[in-house]
Amino acid sequence: MSGGPSAAALARGELPGRTPIMWRRNRSTAVPLACLAGALWPPLFVSLAILPPTRWLPHAGGVDWRILAIVVALIAVPVGVRILGREHDKTGKPATRLGVVWRFLVMGGVLAAGLQLLIATVMILMNAVASQSIGNALGSIETTVLIYGVAGLPFALLVGISHALWAGLCVAFIAFEKRPPAVRPRMGVLGEG
Structure with missing residues (x-):
């Protein structure tokens, strides 16, 4: 017998990941x-094994983006679980594993886009301050926006949403379990009057 949903369960509209959780x-x-x-x-650790980073510590060349992604994830995932836990304890939502994964996808996408835009803004300011003339400053701003904003944002979203999907699945299946079905009292059995 497989662990997946049966044809009858799918016919009733019960999708995978829709069972109540606690x-x-x-x-x-x-x-x-x-x-x-x-x-x-x-994937980050596989890429680190295949192509070891040359920049481990912050200095003039910057840190390898994979190291930064790991550091951000070590901070962001517990914060996301804390936010999710507050919501779940207060309202009971998300009530399914699918809800947990969707919340992580949204939070991961917003975080990835926000961090990439923050990096682009910092780089724009640093390059503009280091420029020697107005024309040079405008040229460096344009180049920085094209590299970090236009080209970097889709890549950051791809990595951020993929990592968030992984984190959401881990949290949904490790931190939560299937809620047992509610027991409905029968008339007269539990002393109802």
Whole structure:
């Protein structure tokens, strides 16, 4: 028997990931494990093994973007789980694993776009200040916008959303478990009057 949904369940409209969820009983260990697993996106480590970075520490050349992505993920995934936890504890939403993944996708896309725009703005300001004339400043601003804004934003979104999908799946399956079905009391059995 496969672990996937049956044809009858799909016919009733029950999609994968739509079962009600709750925090795991051992939340104190499951949540940190989910955060760590979500931050450690496998493609980054494969690329680090194949092409080792030449720049590990911040200096004149900057840090390898993969190291920055890992550092950002180690901060962003626990913050995302905390935001998600507050919402889940207060409203019961997201109520499904699919809801957890969607929230991570949205937060990851917004974070990736925001960080790329912040980097582009900082680079624009640094290049404009370092320029020796107005024409030189305008040329450096144009080049920086084209490189970090126009060309860098789609790449940042691709990496950010892919990493967020991985993190969302890790959190949805490690930190949450299927909620047991609610027991409905029968008339007269549990002392209802």
